[in-house]
Amino acid sequence: MVEPSPGGGSALVSGTDPQRLFALTRPCGACPFRSDKPWPGGLRSAPEIADSLRHGQPFNCHKTLDYNEDGEAEPTARTRACAGARATVENEGGRESQLQQIAGRLGFPVAVLAPDLPVYDSLDEWVDAMNEEN
Numbered sequence: 001m002v003e004p005s006p007g008g009g010s011a012l013v014s015g016t017d018p019q020r021l022f023a024l025t026r027p028c029g030a031c032p033f034r035s036d037k038p039w040p041g042g043l044r045s046a047p048e049i050a051d052s053l054r055h056g057q058p059f060n061c062h063k064t065l066d067y068n069e070d071g072e073a074e075p076t077a078r079t080r081a082c083a084g085a086r087a088t089v090e091n092e093g094g095r096e097s098q099l100q101q102i103a104g105r106l107g108f109p110v111a112v113l114a115p116d117l118p119v120y121d122s123l124d125e126w127v128d129a130m131n132e133e134n
Contacts, residue, residue, distance in 0.1 A: 017077060022100060022110040024083040026117055028063050033084030033126060036118040046130035049085075050123040058097040059085040087113050092122040 032039040043049070053059055061082040065073040081100065089095075090113065096104070104110050120126040 018103060018106075018108045020080065021108070022081050022086075022103060024061060024080050025111045026114045027082070027084030027087065027119060028061060030063070031061070031082065031084035031119075032130070033082065033088045033119045035120045035125075035129070039130060042132065043130040046127045050127050053085060053089050053097070053123060054094060056095060056098040056101075058099040083111075083113060084117070084119050087117045087119045088121075088123060088126055091119065094123075 027034050029037070031037075032043055049059065059082045060073070060075060061080050061084075062073070064076070064078050064080045066076050068074055081097070086096075086100075089097075095101075096110075100110055120129065
């Protein structure tokens with residue numbers, strides 16, 4: 001098992017379907033990376049999440065995680081990579097996560113993101129928006 005990184009970014013757990021890990025093509029309606037829908041209350045861990053994304057760490061869709069009694073995110077077999085995070089990193093000119101690069105090299109499908117997604121142009125812009133909400 002790979003341990004989660006800050007903010008629910010993680011990799012795989014036993015039973016995760018690598019064929020579906022990068023299946024999401026657009027952010028969910030409640031994605032914190034959406035620029036058209038403010039994230040209620042902001043996100044204090046945004047700077048750490050942005051830093052981990054810049055260093056090639058994956059970030060999972062919060063709707064595809066389970067949460068323990070302490071509120072900590074736990075990946076499951078249905079966990080998927082966050083399309084909003086992927087799109088924001090792509091807008092910034094960043095690279096794919098290390099896990100996404102490996103999946104591509106091994107021939108696992110990596111869905112192409114839909115065009116013109118309502119996400120931030122950069123991780124810095126996203127962090128600023130998350131701090132404004134606090």
